[in-house]
Amino acid sequence: MGERKIRNMEEFASVSGISRPTVSKYFNDPTSVRASTRARIEAAIEQYDYRPNIYAMNQNRQLTKNIGIVVPYLADPFFGEIVRVIEMRCIEAGFSPSLFSSHGEPEQEKDILDTLRSLKPAGVLLAPLGRLSDKSAIETFCRDVPTVLFDSNIDGMGEAFVGSDNYSFVSQTVEYLSRTGEPPCFFEMKHPANPNANKRRRAYLDMMERLQLEPHVMQVDGSGWAFEEIGRKGAHDILNRQALPTNTVLCSNDRLAIGFLSACFEIGYKVGRSTGDDLRVASHDDHPFSRYTCPSLTTAAHDYGSVSGHAVETLFRLIESGGRFQRREETLFSARLIMRDSA
Amino acid sequence: MGERKIRNMEEFASVSGISRPTVSKYFNDPTSVRASTRARIEAAIEQYDYRPNIYAMNQNRQLTKNIGIVVPYLADPFFGEIVRVIEMRCIEAGFSPSLFSSHGEPEQEKDILDTLRSLKPAGVLLAPLGRLSDKSAIETFCRDVPTVLFDSNIDGMGEAFVGSDNYSFVSQTVEYLSRTGEPPCFFEMKHPANPNANKRRRAYLDMMERLQLEPHVMQVDGSGWAFEEIGRKGAHDILNRQALPTNTVLCSNDRLAIGFLSACFEIGYKVGRSTGDDLRVASHDDHPFSRYTCPSLTTAAHDYGSVSGHAVETLFRLIESGGRFQRREETLFSARLIMRDSA
DNA sequence: ATTTATTTTTTACGCGCGTAAAGATTTCAG
DNA sequence: CTGAAATCTTTACGCGCGTAAAAAATAAAT
Numbered sequence: 001m002g003e004r005k006i007r008n009m010e011e012f013a014s015v016s017g018i019s020r021p022t023v024s025k026y027f028n029d030p031t032s033v034r035a036s037t038r039a040r041i042e043a044a045i046e047q048y049d050y051r052p053n054i055y056a057m058n059q060n061r062q063l064t065k066n067i068g069i070v071v072p073y074l075a076d077p078f079f080g081e082i083v084r085v086i087e088m089r090c091i092e093a094g095f096s097p098s099l100f101s102s103h104g105e106p107e108q109e110k111d112i113l114d115t116l117r118s119l120k121p122a123g124v125l126l127a128p129l130g131r132l133s134d135k136s137a138i139e140t141f142c143r144d145v146p147t148v149l150f151d152s153n154i155d156g157m158g159e160a161f162v163g164s165d166n167y168s169f170v171s172q173t174v175e176y177l178s179r180t181g182e183p184p185c186f187f188e189m190k191h192p193a194n195p196n197a198n199k200r201r202r203a204y205l206d207m208m209e210r211l212q213l214e215p216h217v218m219q220v221d222g223s224g225w226a227f228e229e230i231g232r233k234g235a236h237d238i239l240n241r242q243a244l245p246t247n248t249v250l251c252s253n254d255r256l257a258i259g260f261l262s263a264c265f266e267i268g269y270k271v272g273r274s275t276g277d278d279l280r281v282a283s284h285d286d287h288p289f290s291r292y293t294c295p296s297l298t299t300a301a302h303d304y305g306s307v308s309g310h311a312v313e314t315l316f317r318l319i320e321s322g323g324r325f326q327r328r329e330e331t332l333f334s335a336r337l338i339m340r341d342s343a
Numbered sequence: 344m345g346e347r348k349i350r351n352m353e354e355f356a357s358v359s360g361i362s363r364p365t366v367s368k369y370f371n372d373p374t375s376v377r378a379s380t381r382a383r384i385e386a387a388i389e390q391y392d393y394r395p396n397i398y399a400m401n402q403n404r405q406l407t408k409n410i411g412i413v414v415p416y417l418a419d420p421f422f423g424e425i426v427r428v429i430e431m432r433c434i435e436a437g438f439s440p441s442l443f444s445s446h447g448e449p450e451q452e453k454d455i456l457d458t459l460r461s462l463k464p465a466g467v468l469l470a471p472l473g474r475l476s477d478k479s480a481i482e483t484f485c486r487d488v489p490t491v492l493f494d495s496n497i498d499g500m501g502e503a504f505v506g507s508d509n510y511s512f513v514s515q516t517v518e519y520l521s522r523t524g525e526p527p528c529f530f531e532m533k534h535p536a537n538p539n540a541n542k543r544r545r546a547y548l549d550m551m552e553r554l555q556l557e558p559h560v561m562q563v564d565g566s567g568w569a570f571e572e573i574g575r576k577g578a579h580d581i582l583n584r585q586a587l588p589t590n591t592v593l594c595s596n597d598r599l600a601i602g603f604l605s606a607c608f609e610i611g612y613k614v615g616r617s618t619g620d621d622l623r624v625a626s627h628d629d630h631p632f633s634r635y636t637c638p639s640l641t642t643a644a645h646d647y648g649s650v651s652g653h654a655v656e657t658l659f660r661l662i663e664s665g666g667r668f669q670r671r672e673e674t675l676f677s678a679r680l681i682m683r684d685s686a
Numbered sequence: 687a688t689t690t691a692t693t694t695t696t697t698a699c700g701c702g703c704g705t706a707a708a709g710a711t712t713t714c715a716g
Numbered sequence: 717c718t719g720a721a722a723t724c725t726t727t728a729c730g731c732g733c734g735t736a737a738a739a740a741a742t743a744a745a746t
Contacts, residue, residue, distance in 0.1 A: 075423030
């Protein structure tokens with residue numbers, strides 16, 4: 001530890017008794033050198049605490065070891081959890097993840113893509129804003145940088161999409177709700193930013209038709225990413241007008257449901273599936289907070305682990321394939337019904 | 344737009360009719376060149392869509408334009424919101440923020456500091472894990488990189504700390520609760536990871552002594568960052584044992600309170616400040632979800648905007664001062680009582 | 687118009703590392 | 717032990733830009 005600080009790879013190579021090109025090769029891919037050489041280098045790294053200058057490394061390399069991760073809204077703990085898994089796997093595979101959040105702003109998303117382009121990443125995992133995304137900006141970006149979309153699909157963009165099967169969410173909740181009580185009406189935002197919302201509405205309509213039940217879609221106003229407040233206000237409005245066509249409400253997503261339940265509590269509606277309860281409420285996503293609503297929220301859960309795991313794995317395959325797939329891949333994971341107390 | 348792609352600054356300089364050193368100067372600081380020159384360069388940037396290679400730029404620059412942001416736990420929407428404000432201001436000031444989350448893991452935090460060091464950032468905003476942080480790793484890091492701590496203070500580390508005044512939180516809630524009903528007992532984790540928790544307990548004890556009231560501290564088991572579940576389990580335990588010394592509970596933070604309220608609902612305790620309610624519950628932080636608990640949570644709010652704004656401003660000053668302050672700065676912002684329905 | 691201060695151009699070198707090519711060395715199968 | 721294959725060393729160049737220094741051009745002040 002008492003050794004003086006190594007200034008560059010040249011110096012490091014000389015003190016470790018190995019030629020610089022071999023050291024360089026090692027840092028590009030530790031498995032590309034003989035095991036004995038690798039051991040010597042790693043011993044020297046330990047001893048001298050040397051780390052190559054990442055800027056000089058990336059300057060000439062055609063492909064960096066960076067991976068970009070873009071999420072639409074970090075204040076949603078759902079994405080916090082996804083990011084955790086993704087980052088972990090990137091690091092395990094020897095990549096450096098760079099995390100960005102659009103914070104719900106299309107302008108931000110565009111700027112992030114610009115920034116990412118100049119980072120020359122080996123690949124990017126992009127969860128787009130959805131309806132508000134600048135489609136052409138994303139399209140251009142995907143042509144330059146190997147990209148896997150996740151969470152929200154945008155038709156044809158990127159080399160692959162990995163997400164959850166919205167039909168699987170809705171079919172399970174609708175089936176369960178209509179089997180155990182009154183068939184559900186569907187509660188959602190009028191102009192959802194997220195394309196999954198549209199898929200869920202269609203799945204609801206389809207399921208209701210299959211079951212030969214009459215569908216009711218309740219659409220509430222509101223824009224932005226403050227879903228809870230939109231759900232709460234919308235619920236107040238509907239409940240005060242007594243405009244609910246059934247005693248069972250299926251919310252498009254958990255954050256709306258959280259607001260809905262909060263309104264029910266404020267008004268004094270009892271939510272649950274016991275006798276004496278006024279209303280059943282269920283939803284989709286298994287948001288981290290959904291366990292702690294009052295009552296706890298019956299919902300359909302993303303397969304978090306599989307989605308993030310497969311997204312990363314797909315990106316690695318894409319990188320190894322040189323950034324292009326023969327044809328765009330789409331992988332959807334099924335939901336799992338989470339029975340709690342609200343329905 | 345039909346122009347062919349510019350490959351480097353040399354080419355860009357020649358097509359824009361300006362010498363390369365001047366162009367380089369411009370990219371270092373646009374205000375350092377004459378206004379007319381700046382206009383010509385910016386017109387050319389627009390026309391040719393040129394962006395300098397960030398790796399080559401940062402290689403030789405003594406100081407990059409990067410700013411590191413480290414948060415302890417991204418799945419907490421509190422930090423999502425803070426990050427949004429911080430990133431915005433960094434970008435406005437011409438810096439590139441790099442976001443990292445320790446995800447509650449001390450090992451991760453250490454790795455992030457290593458990564459950050461090699462990013463050679465102009466400065467770092469660090470919200471440490473707290474008790475579990477590797478203090479010596481952070482200390483070493485702060486010697487190498489100009490760092491401002493925020494959210495959680497660690498004595499003497501970094502050049503400055505910006506956060507909330509825990510005493511201000513607790514004094515307001517305790518004062519309010521004891522003025523309007525039974526004095527509160529204090530509900531917290533036995534081994535809190537976050538140093539703010541300790542400060543809040545001490546503030547509670549101090550306030551109770553001042554008011555000549557008997558303090559009661561209820562400590563529940565549990566480790567990790569799943570505060571809601573720890574709060575819920577702890578509440579179940581305490582409520583089932585009827586071990587609550589008063590009808591008023593002050594939780595150390597909102598996430599514990601969210602779990603506490605969920606347990607109350609499950610057991611059938613009515614929480615609120617109306618006649619007929621069994622229990623009053625209040626807390627601290629004004630977590631984004633605290634508005635949507637049942638009942639909505641009376642709490643004390645961080646001055647989010649001031650904390651994040653002042654943290655960024657302090658870092659900018661630190662950078663301009665060459666990375667060192669005469670003496671360590673500590674800035675604490677007062678809390679604001681948020682009256683809702685739970686107490 | 688002349689002087690002075692400011693800005694830009696010209697020229698040139700260096701940063702830390704990637705990488706190519708040719709020769710030397712080591713490893714391992716037979 | 718021999719020879720081929722794999723790996724390493726030596727040498728050398730280039731990447732895109734920062735930046736220093738001196739000369740030239742421009743702007744501001746007298």
